[in-house]
Amino acid sequence: MRKLLIFNDTSRYQHYGCDLVMESVFRNLRNRKQAPLSVHWVGTAVETRFDKIIRRHPDAAAIIVNGEGVIHHDRKHAKGLASLARRAGANGLPAYLINAALFDNSAALYRDLAHYQAVYVRDGASLREARVHGIDAQLVPDLSFDSIAAFALPDRTRAGTLVTDSVHPALSAELAALARQTQSGWMPMRRRIAMPASWMRWFGAQRFVRRVAACEQVLTGRFHAVTTCIATRTPFLAMSSNTPKIEALLDDVFGQDERVVPSLAALRERLQQGATTFREVEMQAIAAYLTRGTASTRQMFDHVAHATASQQNVEPSA
Numbered sequence: 001m002r003k004l005l006i007f008n009d010t011s012r013y014q015h016y017g018c019d020l021v022m023e024s025v026f027r028n029l030r031n032r033k034q035a036p037l038s039v040h041w042v043g044t045a046v047e048t049r050f051d052k053i054i055r056r057h058p059d060a061a062a063i064i065v066n067g068e069g070v071i072h073h074d075r076k077h078a079k080g081l082a083s084l085a086r087r088a089g090a091n092g093l094p095a096y097l098i099n100a101a102l103f104d105n106s107a108a109l110y111r112d113l114a115h116y117q118a119v120y121v122r123d124g125a126s127l128r129e130a131r132v133h134g135i136d137a138q139l140v141p142d143l144s145f146d147s148i149a150a151f152a153l154p155d156r157t158r159a160g161t162l163v164t165d166s167v168h169p170a171l172s173a174e175l176a177a178l179a180r181q182t183q184s185g186w187m188p189m190r191r192r193i194a195m196p197a198s199w200m201r202w203f204g205a206q207r208f209v210r211r212v213a214a215c216e217q218v219l220t221g222r223f224h225a226v227t228t229c230i231a232t233r234t235p236f237l238a239m240s241s242n243t244p245k246i247e248a249l250l251d252d253v254f255g256q257d258e259r260v261v262p263s264l265a266a267l268r269e270r271l272q273q274g275a276t277t278f279r280e281v282e283m284q285a286i287a288a289y290l291t292r293g294t295a296s297t298r299q300m301f302d303h304v305a306h307a308t309a310s311q312q313n314v315e316p317s318a
Contacts, residue, residue: 001033001034001035002033002034002035002061002062002308002309003034003035003036003037003057003059003060003061004029004034004035004036004037004060004061004062004063004064004304004308005037005039005053005054005057005060005062005063005064006025006026006036006037006038006039006040006063006064006066007039007040007046007063007064007065007066007081007084008040008041008042008046008065008066008067008068008070008081009022009038009040009041009042009066010022010041010042010066010068010069011023011038011041012041012042013042013043013190014190014191015189015190015191015224016189016190016191016204016205016208016209016224016228017144017189017222017223017224017225017227017228018042018068018224019202019204019205020143020144020147020148020205020209020224020228021066021068021099021142021143021144021147021224022066023147023202023205024143024144024146024147024297025064025066025098025099025143027147027150028146028297028301029064029301029304029305031301032301032302032304032305033305034304034305034308036064037057039053039056039057040053042070043077045080046077046080046081046084047080047083050084050087051087051091054088054091054093060093061093061308062088062093062094062095062096062117062304062307062308063084063088063093063094063095063096064095064096064098064304065081065084065085065095065096065097065098065116066098066099067081067097067098067099067100067101067102067121068099068100068101068122068142069101069223069245071100071101071102071103071105071109072101072102072103072104072105072242072243073103073104073105073243074104074105074106074109078105078109079108079109079112081097082105082109082110082112082113083112085097085112085113085115085116085117086112086115089115094117094307094308095115095116095117096116096117096118096119096120096304096307097113097116097118097119097120098120098140098143098300098304099120099122099140099142099143100119100120100121100122100126100137101121101122101123101126101243101245101248102121102126102129102130103125103126103129103243103244103245104243105129107133110130110133110134110135111133113130113133113135114133114134114135117307118138118303118304118307119135119136119137119138120137120138120139120140120300121137121138121139121140122139122140122141122142122143122249123139123141123142123245123248123249123251123252124139124248124251124252125244125247125248125251126248127139138296138300139296140293140296140297140299140300141252141289141292141293141296141297142223142224142227142249143297144224144227144228144231145227145230145231145290145293145297146293146294146297147205148209148227148228148231148232149231149290149294151206151209151210153209153210153213153232154210154213154214156214158213158214158215158216158234159214159215159216160184160185160214160215160216161182161184161185161215161216161217161218161219162184162185162186162187162211162212162215162217162218162219163175163176163178163179163182163184163185163186163187163218163219163220164186164187164188164189164218164219164220164221164222164225165188165189165190165220165221165222166220166221166222166239166241167221167222167241167242168221168241168242171221171239171264172188172221174264175219175220175221175239175264178219178264178267178268182271184219185211185215187208187211189208189222189224189225191204208228209228209231209232212225212228212229212232212234213232213234215234216235216275217234217235217236217237217275217276218234218235218236218237219236219237219238219267219271220236220237220238220239221238221239221240221241222241223241223245223246223249225238226238226246226249226250227249230249230253230286230289230290231290233278233283233286235275235276235277235278236259236276237259237260237261237267237270237271237276238250238259238260238261239260239261239262239263239264239267240260240262246260247260252289253285253286253289254282254285255285259276
């Protein structure tokens, strides 16, 4: 088996969407006889530690960087992740960027991204941004879809409304108040209790997906709540996140983003207008999107596994 070093592992973020993404990464690589090993977690500095990490793993065949939700606004962490391919190349290692969302970055950051052997972005807006900067990226939907597809969801009658939080604290407080006022369910996307064991995180993510699948509708400010709604065919209304990532996803799926509302007042107005049930054309669009996503996800992991096949075979680390 070939050891692949995973950078920007988001599973310790205590977030159900991140758990779903990382489950897909590890399951798909292991199923292709790779040995993925997390060596860097989201939110921790990587620039000063990279060379030390590489020296600890001289048997590594490649590095995989999870670009989930962090390469935007030219932030320091975004620049650090972008630079990893160049640093890996200096150590004779290929680098692959997967599940990336790109928004409002500098030309210098995109020059660094060009050093990756392959760049996989999760939405069409990111694909266009990459190609404007000369990066031949490929589109693969967010990996949470792949994890949810593996669930055996119970066939039950849907009931009630579920409200989730937002990346914006003030909006989260307003959404929580809305849930109380409408006597709706309330479930923040971030766990209150740390779950160090991977099986515990996976159990929590499954619980979230099943709760969404049991609802008549979801009101949310979270990108991964929207992916869960789409994957489980649960009607929803959403509010914008810290980048236009929800709008970009809905444009990919439906060709428009009318399920995103600009304010809490607009959200209340939409609710007063009646049900948020999916139209038949939306259900057809979801089915087509998920079918394309299944194929492109498989192709991406097949490519990564094949491309690292010439590297040294190693046993998985404990």
